[in-house]
Amino acid sequence: xxxxxxxxxxxxxxxxxxxxxxxxxxxxxxxxxxxxxxxxxxxxxxxxxxxxxxxxxxxxxxxxxxxxxxxxxxxxxxxxxxxxxxxxxxxxxxxxxxxxxxxxxxxxx
Numbered sequence: 001x002x003x004x005x006x007x008x009x010x011x012x013x014x015x016x017x018x019x020x021x022x023x024x025x026x027x028x029x030x031x032x033x034x035x036x037x038x039x040x041x042x043x044x045x046x047x048x049x050x051x052x053x054x055x056x057x058x059x060x061x062x063x064x065x066x067x068x069x070x071x072x073x074x075x076x077x078x079x080x081x082x083x084x085x086x087x088x089x090x091x092x093x094x095x096x097x098x099x100x101x102x103x104x105x106x107x108x109x
Contacts, residue, residue, distance in 0.1 A: 026052035029092055 046057040072087040
């Protein structure tokens with residue numbers, strides 16, 4: 001066992017019933033963009049920033065692709081020239097209450 005592993009191993013052995021929880025760090029949109037600008041994230045990175053957390057996203061498979069295309073086409077028909085349907089493109093939403101329109105509200109309109 002190497003030197004770097006010893007302090008960690010002793011800590012676990014000294015407190016065997018302790019539940020170790022990883023520390024989470026909230027990211028801002030600016031932090032997220034800096035990760036891209038510095039090369040930590042690139043165009044192939046499958047991550048999203050959701051509520052300040054960087055989340056790994058699953059690869060897109062054929063079923064996902066088919067469902068997204070069908071829904072996108074359906075939404076585009078529904079809103080016609082009233083809105084632009086942008087599918088799986090980056091978007092930053094404001095945090096103001098009352099801005100987001102839920103799917104059920106959109107379909108009832």
